[in-house]
Amino acid sequence: MDFAPSPKTQDYLARVQAFMAAHIAPIEDDYLRQNLAANSGADWRAWQVLPVIEELKAKAKAAGLWNLFLPDATRGAGLSTLEYAPIAEETGRSFLAPTVFNCNAPDTGNMEVLHYFGTDAQQQEWLGPLLAGEIRSVFCMTEPEVASSDATNMQATIVAEGDELVLNGRKWWATGLGHPDARLAIFMGLSNSEAAPHARHSMVLVPLDTPGVNIQRMLPAFSDYDPPYGHGEVWFENVRVPRTNLLRGLGDGFAIAQGRLGPGRIHHCMRCIGAAERALELLITRGLSRVAFGKPLLHLGGNLDRVADLRMAIDQARLLTLYAAWKIDHQGVKASMNEISAIKVVAPNVLQRVVDEAIQMHGGAGVSHDVPLTALFTVARALRLADGPDEVHRAMVARVELAKYKAKG
Amino acid sequence: MDFAPSPKTQDYLARVQAFMAAHIAPIEDDYLRQNLAANSGADWRAWQVLPVIEELKAKAKAAGLWNLFLPDATRGAGLSTLEYAPIAEETGRSFLAPTVFNCNAPDTGNMEVLHYFGTDAQQQEWLGPLLAGEIRSVFCMTEPEVASSDATNMQATIVAEGDELVLNGRKWWATGLGHPDARLAIFMGLSNSEAAPHARHSMVLVPLDTPGVNIQRMLPAFSDYDPPYGHGEVWFENVRVPRTNLLRGLGDGFAIAQGRLGPGRIHHCMRCIGAAERALELLITRGLSRVAFGKPLLHLGGNLDRVADLRMAIDQARLLTLYAAWKIDHQGVKASMNEISAIKVVAPNVLQRVVDEAIQMHGGAGVSHDVPLTALFTVARALRLADGPDEVHRAMVARVELAKYKAKG
Amino acid sequence: MDFAPSPKTQDYLARVQAFMAAHIAPIEDDYLRQNLAANSGADWRAWQVLPVIEELKAKAKAAGLWNLFLPDATRGAGLSTLEYAPIAEETGRSFLAPTVFNCNAPDTGNMEVLHYFGTDAQQQEWLGPLLAGEIRSVFCMTEPEVASSDATNMQATIVAEGDELVLNGRKWWATGLGHPDARLAIFMGLSNSEAAPHARHSMVLVPLDTPGVNIQRMLPAFSDYDPPYGHGEVWFENVRVPRTNLLRGLGDGFAIAQGRLGPGRIHHCMRCIGAAERALELLITRGLSRVAFGKPLLHLGGNLDRVADLRMAIDQARLLTLYAAWKIDHQGVKASMNEISAIKVVAPNVLQRVVDEAIQMHGGAGVSHDVPLTALFTVARALRLADGPDEVHRAMVARVELAKYKAKG
């Protein structure tokens, strides 16, 4: 249970920090402005990736700062979940860094699925280009017409017909669907409706140019379309793919999902911690530089108390996330469901709270694009819904707690 | 201290509700979609007012539902602050209604300023067209470069030169500045820098087409530009207006501001209550219609507790707002500063909390444009900064509380 | 919906304030000290009423400040619930005042039961002496062995045998049971187990000297036995009383309870508001008088923000309580269940919060007997459980809220 960064982590972290300081920090504000100007609004078919992104990716790859999220040492950096955590935190301070290091959601989770569960052919076709950063992928699980917090509500279907699988259903909040390089969807649907609840679903690889894959629109989150990724609504209408596109066997969807979402949630949470640190920095910097009633804002009213409370909240959230990461590494995802759920509640809520206070300290600037606070707020607010809403994760934590008593009794 | 709606209020309220049910509710969702499509993004010079707005305004005027905010019975409806409160609450349920009834901020506050403090000539030139809903106006107080929560920080200047006033300074968050019909700014600046703190500032009427009035940009709030109104940044660079454009005398700015902001804050807060009621309705309706784990969402976990807590918070906020309105009517704005500050803290925070919970109940839809929750959230979040941030109002409440002890001691 | 104090209220309030200032405030601290010394600990059989109490009661009665709680003008002061509210608030500032004015729980509720539901004979035997302040009474509803928040759990039984009723069951938290003058219990039990849920219970008058009424012990609340009243556990073991001791008919227990608890809860809540005002006064007085780091404590950190937040919370709770009182007066208890539940949650929680902050401002003194803060805290904490825990009242508020939708749909 040693949370100190390993030598490998220290090395990577130092290099990531240096890279971000040299190549990302100086251009990020400009990039965000230009990206908004170039990719304004809902018209995602016109979105483009600004050239600087590919330049930075090339630099990062050349610097060996690439696919750091993947525990496999041949395909990725060979860092454990715990080892990767401080690096994820660091990249969470920037909106660009995750992409630049090829460590952005949902591609990381999709690559993990292909790495752990893909056949050689599947890996060759899709994992290679994804690891190379040449294409983008999406994950299609949430549905607009049902409460997706209860996975048994899922209405999308997968029907085997001969050598083909026929897919039908409506999905939304497929992050990355608007990206010009998006090529692949992992589609989750009901395949074995008579089976036991957790053996009813399957996952299928669907090239996005397959007939019947009909992208309806990109969804804004707090009016932000998040270009060039976007969050899409897509209808699968009699989509036919070869049976070889199935991931593992029919009915294995939940088992794959569980493996996929565990470390991915840790990554999200660590990036939240980094984002919260950045928001706290913005809060303090602003609070020290602006003066009212003869004092820096930070020294007025309860502001210093707030700084203390936020610092304590961030530090506790970080430690809980490191603990969850450590447990995944040592006891596996399944044994760590409780801890994963716990940080999935804690980290986004801490981020939302820190950002809300940082906005307040900025006055009107806080809600504008002059500082990236509403973008950070949106990350936090959306994450309290994505990958399972707070309610589902609280229920998991309570269930595990009560199980201790049933075991006793 | 009778909070029951007067017969006059009951009559107006019933007619407002009927009008909204007949003419606004059926088209509001469509309007919001079309408005976003027509007036997308930051390019405010291309913004237009959808024709339906003027049609609805004409209908409302014809129905006698017009300028209800103005206590004066000849120019407005002659409703006291308390009498108008339930009507403001009702209009707060809609994004369109305040405009349709010519009761939207900041025009209401500006009309009150002109009504109470304008000369006959000023009223004829500006108040007439504003009351007729033919033009829009803005209020220029907040500045980008200083903490505007402390009004003594204000850097904009007003210099009298012969028969002219020369204005310089940068202002932002001037709501309505992007509106195609915006014609008038009320500009607040430092005119008497040697005077006592509350006699240093003045207010001047500035036609927006005066040379030197240079609109820089519209500011997004949570990425929403709020077209066709917008919130603008504008630089006043050697703007010259005749001295007759001065409101009252030099140094009277604060006295006017106090009178202007009191009832206006009540209106904001009452609209918050209405918005909170609407958000709670959306929460409950969604929570009853979606099912997970075999039950409507509303019956899962602590959701019913949340409904109860939100109901109690809304009802308390409403009562406090009615009390502040009553006190303004009976003891004047100055004696009610404490109550005005109290509801200015309470109401937007209650709205923010209700909307946050409503978003959570909606899942992904909650952060999208499919429901108006992020727009309501933005209203709440921005209002915690506008017209004085929470901190300034808390300080006012505490100051009044402590004064009771100094009076004793 | 006029919350302004009526002339009658103003008159009584002024006289109550004058009486308290002249006769109670000067001796209360001494009384509390002497009472603790004289009636220490759990040995309730040795408790005595200090002579000053009867002297003060006689003075209050002589001054016409007596039984102010009773809406009936012949037996009480003829004040409506709303009219009595500010007086209840005022008495809530003191631990002695409610007793001195014969307005203390649970006797007030018991007197109301006898007034509204008692026969002439019952009124003559019990209501007379209670109104005269000669005896004390208790209410036996809560049971130690079941979750009493669900009244259908009640296990105590009432069996009619000829002209007698036979009572069995264990009750606790019977406030006043340790009082030397306690003579009467109102006992609630299951009489008609086959009837509809709300027609199963009855209430019976039980003289405390009836054989089989076996007082087990007094219960401490936060180690405070609250002498000379006390909160008792009492076992009813084959207690036989004449059938004429039945209140109304068999099965009428719930109907009586509902009538009894409504106004009583308002009284509790108004006293909470008064207690909260007193705690806030103690907080501010201490915060102004003690100095640290060169400033009065109140001017350090977020203390002034806290004062503002507490002021806003108290004012909102008061308004909500007045509203509930007004509604009881105009629409009856049954139509006001929602509002009664709402303030029953809000008021004690506000008091607990104010007292907790006041304790913090006092440092170590705050948890000692040097100031009455832990006693006020205990009142608040216990009241969140008594007369229905917060959870039951939140559920009621949510139920009423949802009913609006079922009515619509």
Place this chain on the structure above:
Amino acid sequence: MDFAPSPKTQDYLARVQAFMAAHIAPIEDDYLRQNLAANSGADWRAWQVLPVIEELKAKAKAAGLWNLFLPDATRGAGLSTLEYAPIAEETGRSFLAPTVFNCNAPDTGNMEVLHYFGTDAQQQEWLGPLLAGEIRSVFCMTEPEVASSDATNMQATIVAEGDELVLNGRKWWATGLGHPDARLAIFMGLSNSEAAPHARHSMVLVPLDTPGVNIQRMLPAFSDYDPPYGHGEVWFENVRVPRTNLLRGLGDGFAIAQGRLGPGRIHHCMRCIGAAERALELLITRGLSRVAFGKPLLHLGGNLDRVADLRMAIDQARLLTLYAAWKIDHQGVKASMNEISAIKVVAPNVLQRVVDEAIQMHGGAGVSHDVPLTALFTVARALRLADGPDEVHRAMVARVELAKYKAKG
């Protein structure tokens, strides 16, 4: 930064758990009842130590479970702060265990002071008997007449006169002062009023039977006198002790205090975590065993959400405490002031919150002595004031946070 329990910790922890299960748990409830009966109320001169305490101490000493808190391997168990933490947590589940293992405050802190800063003669006279558990000691720092949160307020004086030191001043909240075995006070006072702020104070050993040491009273905390320890107010009136009773040199008081309070605060916090775990167990056990509305209480309303939130809060507080302990071990107390302050805020607040919820789940029983919840509440509430109130520790955390910016800027 390895938080996993060392083999030594695992061994001690297993033995402590076994000892507590075998010898303490079976008798604790009885002990608490008998102790309250034997040592009731404020009359501390009659307090006695129940014989079972000395029997248990003898057993613990024989089992080698003795002085586990002391990092020194010859005098104590040689456990680092981090190694001792899980053991302190375990003992925090019981009111008896800390005493039984000779690990109770304030004796532990006093022993540390003597161990680190005492002369051979001082150690021989006082440390020996304390380590043997033969006598008890108190720490006299807080004063009734000033805000002790600001140590520079301290009014007690130490004047050197020849070979003697003359002590004057009033102290309170001296825990253990009522204990029949209390023999020694460590007195802190102003000795060098002209020196730099942190070189003004000294600490002196004062036998409690020295003339002029006048114990005034024991102070209740939430009406609980905490016998047989007690929290005393004591006046030092021209108390004369030999100069050899000085700890280190004149002016070294703060340096000693800092060293004393750091690990002691960790111990307090770890015991809070254990106490919070126990309160959560009581909450869940009660919530599973009582039924209302057809379900165990725990499955009603938001109760499971609360369980989840409390579990997450406890786990985060534990991790933060372990982190602070680790930092003390590796970087010293001075470098860890920030972390010590952070957990000193977090842990007692988490305990207070868990206990408050546990009380609510118990209904009336929760505030009585039938369960130890009000005793745990009092521990939490008092600890938010003792050893520096929350406000002082928040200020420390904020100060350290801001220092990062000053270092940069």
